[in-house]
Amino acid sequence: MPFPRGKKPSVTVGKIPKFNGKKIENQEDCPNVKRSSCSPEGAPKKRTAFVDITNAHKVHISLPGTKKKGSLKNTLKKSKNEAKLQKSESVSSESQEEEIRKAEETLVEDVVVVLEAVPHVDLPPHLQRPKIPEEFDIDAQHQDDPSLTAEYAKEIFDYLKAREEKFPLQDYMLTQPSLNSGMRAILVDWLVEVQENFELNHETLYLAVKITDHYLSTTPVNRESLQLIGSTGMLIASKFEERSPPCLDDFLYICDDAYKREELIAMEINIMQALSFDINIPIPYRFLRRYAKCVSASMETLTLARYMCELSLHEMDLVLERGSLLASACLLLALLTKDLGGWSPILAFHSGYGLTELVPIVRRLHAMLTSPPDDKLRAVRSKYSHKVFFEVATIPTLDLETLEKALQ
Numbered sequence: 001m002p003f004p005r006g007k008k009p010s011v012t013v014g015k016i017p018k019f020n021g022k023k024i025e026n027q028e029d030c031p032n033v034k035r036s037s038c039s040p041e042g043a044p045k046k047r048t049a050f051v052d053i054t055n056a057h058k059v060h061i062s063l064p065g066t067k068k069k070g071s072l073k074n075t076l077k078k079s080k081n082e083a084k085l086q087k088s089e090s091v092s093s094e095s096q097e098e099e100i101r102k103a104e105e106t107l108v109e110d111v112v113v114v115l116e117a118v119p120h121v122d123l124p125p126h127l128q129r130p131k132i133p134e135e136f137d138i139d140a141q142h143q144d145d146p147s148l149t150a151e152y153a154k155e156i157f158d159y160l161k162a163r164e165e166k167f168p169l170q171d172y173m174l175t176q177p178s179l180n181s182g183m184r185a186i187l188v189d190w191l192v193e194v195q196e197n198f199e200l201n202h203e204t205l206y207l208a209v210k211i212t213d214h215y216l217s218t219t220p221v222n223r224e225s226l227q228l229i230g231s232t233g234m235l236i237a238s239k240f241e242e243r244s245p246p247c248l249d250d251f252l253y254i255c256d257d258a259y260k261r262e263e264l265i266a267m268e269i270n271i272m273q274a275l276s277f278d279i280n281i282p283i284p285y286r287f288l289r290r291y292a293k294c295v296s297a298s299m300e301t302l303t304l305a306r307y308m309c310e311l312s313l314h315e316m317d318l319v320l321e322r323g324s325l326l327a328s329a330c331l332l333l334a335l336l337t338k339d340l341g342g343w344s345p346i347l348a349f350h351s352g353y354g355l356t357e358l359v360p361i362v363r364r365l366h367a368m369l370t371s372p373p374d375d376k377l378r379a380v381r382s383k384y385s386h387k388v389f390f391e392v393a394t395i396p397t398l399d400l401e402t403l404e405k406a407l408q
Contacts, residue, residue, distance in 0.1 A: 172217035185314040192379040206283035207237040284323035304392040305334035307384040329361035
């Protein structure tokens with residue numbers, strides 16, 4: 001069950017080492033909580049940052065007892081002029097409407113003439129929409145929905161796929177003398193629990209794992225700091241992905257007060273500097289949703305692919321693969337498991353991968369699913385065994401012989 005933010009939950013941290021730090025007293029209020037004004041009573045109110053942009057300085061304020069001479073005469077004269085004006089307006093209203101209508105018709109005719117006289121100019125190549133064959137255009141049906149940005153969807157995912165080249169990830173365990181792949185897998189399993197308990201977006205979980213891996217690939221750390229790095233990565237990802245991210249105190253509570261507020265803030269600064277403040281890392285979850293749309297996959301099939309993709313977060317060798325390639329392999333294995341066909345031409349067009357490029361990753365995913373489950377890593381399997389996720393974790397895995405025939 002999700003626990004309310006701001007209260008101390010009971011979270012199983014696995015075997016991640018942690019500090020025995022004391023809880024900080026007199027912590028500041030959660031930044032998400034709206035606080036009342038703390039100005040002392042009787043203090044002057046803050047002035048606006050702008051100067052007076054009205055015409056108030058031009059208005060003459062007359063004090064009581066200082067009436068101008070002839071004010072009554074001026075008032076009567078003003079009332080007489082207003083009456084004449086109203087009478088003239090009522091008489092000429094019809095003629096004015098006719099003049100406005102004629103002016104609008106003339107303006108429309110002039111605009112049409114000008115547009116017809118403008119010569120046709122071809123856009124430069126980088127501004128032209130890529131030509132998509134009609135049978136591969138999965139966004140044509142959404143042209144009238146501005147929220148889906150159908151005219152830019154293909155370019156957006158092409159940009160994300162090209163951006164993957166900027167974030168290569170190597171096996172950094174050789175440069176981490178205090179860590180191993182098992183410790184990292186336990187940390188990822190704990191982050192899955194945090195995402196589920198806080199009811200965060202799945203994009204937040206994937207980005208938090210990416211941020212953690214990229215930081216560990218640049219900075220050697222000791223095992224006592226591993227949970228601090230993971231929770232800070234989740235904090236940064238929440239700020240990037242969530243509409244209402246958890247506050248800093250919530251992350252201190254889920255760590256069982258093992259770290260101080262100052263340590264969490266300092267780690268956030270270190271991670272952002274190590275990543276050069278560029279945390280928009282392409283994640284496989286986004287590509288998976290896009291590619292599933294190409295074949296109009298059902299929600300159950302998409303959830304099965306998501307289960308495989310999320311389970312792969314534990315595997316160090318699969319995390320090193322590009323997100324678009326991993327998403328393609330997860331979708332292909334899900335389609336084969338549900339007997340819905342193989343890698344179709346429309347998937348090859350939008351993903352940019354052929355079947356031969358996906359075969360090694362599909363075989364590795366199949367080995368992951370058929371291997372005995374680790375008792376220390378239960379979060380993902382337990383999560384996807386729920387009815388909300390169609391109990392896809394209980395679906396029998398495709399046997400190896402049938403898989404190899406489908407990959408031929």
